[in-house]
Amino acid sequence: MLETQKSFDTKSKYGTLYLVPTPIGNLDDMTFRAVNVLKDADLIAAEDTRNTQKLLNHFEIETKQISFHEHNTVQRIPELLAKLKEGTTIAQVSDAGMPSISDPGHELVVACIKEDVNVVPLPGANAGITALIASGLAPQPFYFYGFLSRKPNEQKDELKKLVNRQETIIFYEAPHRLKKTLKGLVAQFGGSRKAAFCRELTKKHEEFIRGDLDTLTDWANTTEIRGEFVIIVAGNDHPTNHQVDPLKNLTIDQQVNFYVESGLNTNDAIKRVAKHHHLRKQIVYNEFHNINK
Known part of the structure; x- marks a missing residue:
């Protein structure tokens, strides 16, 4: 069934959900529009109200907050939806970057669309795209994956499914898991695959480490790893379509x-x-x- 949404339809009887990106490090990356939306909203749904309050204080925003994170979505979504249907304007933010991209938000968006509540996204900071365009690897086509599973066997299965992708692949990773993830990448993709580490984007210690996965492994093993990472991996230039039959050689x-x-x-x-x-x-x-x- 076809559905359409006119984001700024003044005839809408409900409030609007604004998806507001926040800086990923440098507060100067906050847009004028994002500041104005947060000021004008009736309520801000924040992943971490304490973290968001620092942002609000910096821009002298006095809008009331309510917590909305991965652990309370079941409770919060009906509550937020009810407020929206009463005419409340809500701005949703995550701790950094775009809501819904490796952060809470998607379930609320789906619930709003189902109930004919307008959802309006704002453009802004995004770590994956920021890293991609400075990585030196092909910027398009690209495949955004985000965080791999923390469980070794599940991560192995994920990487096996990605090994033949021809697009440049974007991963996110925390510093304490970087070496383990890098080991998995080398095991599945091979050490000669070109890649780039993009660390502490937009912050004082922003850094790009470029090479193949083997040389990046050497770097990781001889460096004190700090900061959040975006890992950009080149696509597979010679993909194979051969798939192993799991039933082969079994009675x-x-x-x-x-x-x-x-x-x-x-x-x-x-x-x-x-x-x-x-x-x-x-x-x-x-x-x-x-x-x-």
């Missing part, structure tokens, strides 16, 4: 067990194996249960 009963261990019940696993091999279900059933013909 029929082992294949059924593979799907069972993946979460299917036995009957559905048997159906899956039968479909995979274009066999009748009964043949696989008999093989799995060791039933003689």
Whole structure:
């Protein structure tokens, strides 16, 4: 179903949700429009009210705040939505950069769209794009990924799915996890893949470290790592479409067990194996249960 939104329709009976980007380090990157929206809003929904209060104090903004973060979305969204439908104007901010980009906000946006509440985004600071254009790697096309999983096995699976992407890839990473993530990148992408570390963007100690993943590993192992990082990785110039069949070299009963261990019940696993091999279900059933013909 087609939906349209006229962001500045004065006939709207509801309030408006403004998505307001905040500086990622340098307060001078706050736009005039962002300051005015925060001043004019009835309420500011902030990821961390203490952090946002410092920003408000700097720009002499006195608008009231309410906390809105990943741990209270279930509680807050109905509350914020009710206020918006009463005509309240709400500005949503994260701690730094764009709301919804590796930060809270998306669920609220979806809820507002569903209820026909206008959502108005403001342009502004974004670490990923800022890093990309100074990385020296191809700026387009690019693929934004953000934070990889902290769990080693899940991160490994994520990187395996990304290894053949031809676009320049943007990752975010915290300083204490940088070495582990770099190790995973080398293991899956190879040490010769070109990349860049973009550290402490817009701040006093902003730094760009460029090279291949091997040389970046050497740098990381000989440097005291501080600050938040954006990792820009070149796309794969020679992607392969070869995918390993997880069922290869497994017996029929082992294949059924593979799907069972993946979460299917036995009957559905048997159906899956039968479909995979274009066999009748009964043949696989008999093989799995060791039933003689």
